[in-house]
Amino acid sequence: xxxxxxxxxxxxxxxxxxxxxxxxxxxxxxxxxxxxxxxxxxxxxxxxxxxxxxxxxxxxxxxxxxxxxxxxxxxxxxxxxxxx
Numbered sequence: 001x002x003x004x005x006x007x008x009x010x011x012x013x014x015x016x017x018x019x020x021x022x023x024x025x026x027x028x029x030x031x032x033x034x035x036x037x038x039x040x041x042x043x044x045x046x047x048x049x050x051x052x053x054x055x056x057x058x059x060x061x062x063x064x065x066x067x068x069x070x071x072x073x074x075x076x077x078x079x080x081x082x083x084x
Contacts (some may be wrong), residue, residue: 001025001064002023002024002026002035002058002063002064003025003063003065004058004059004064004066004069005030005065005066006019006020006022006030006066006068007020007021007022007024008020017043017044018041018043018044019040019042020037020040020041021037021041021048021050021069021072022035022037023036038055039051039072039076041072048072048075050072050073050076052076055073
């Protein structure tokens with residue numbers, strides 16, 4: 001089963017981390033290999049980017065998002081609709 005979830009790359013300074021939004025196997029470790037990167041999230045600066053088309057394509061293929069990624073998707077959809 002596939003999951004759309006956050007992955008922390010590289011070394012992380014205390015309290016200051018960033019994450020990639022990726023598609024990976026559900027049972028794989030958090031920092032293991034992933035199938036595709038969908039975006040980037042930095043909670044300390046409240047910044048994120050997400051490729052909505054790729055997210056929706058993986059969701060249609062059966063990938064389930066985590067709660068955090070699902071809330072980021074909702075924010076991205078809202079921002080995308082406001083930009084139009």
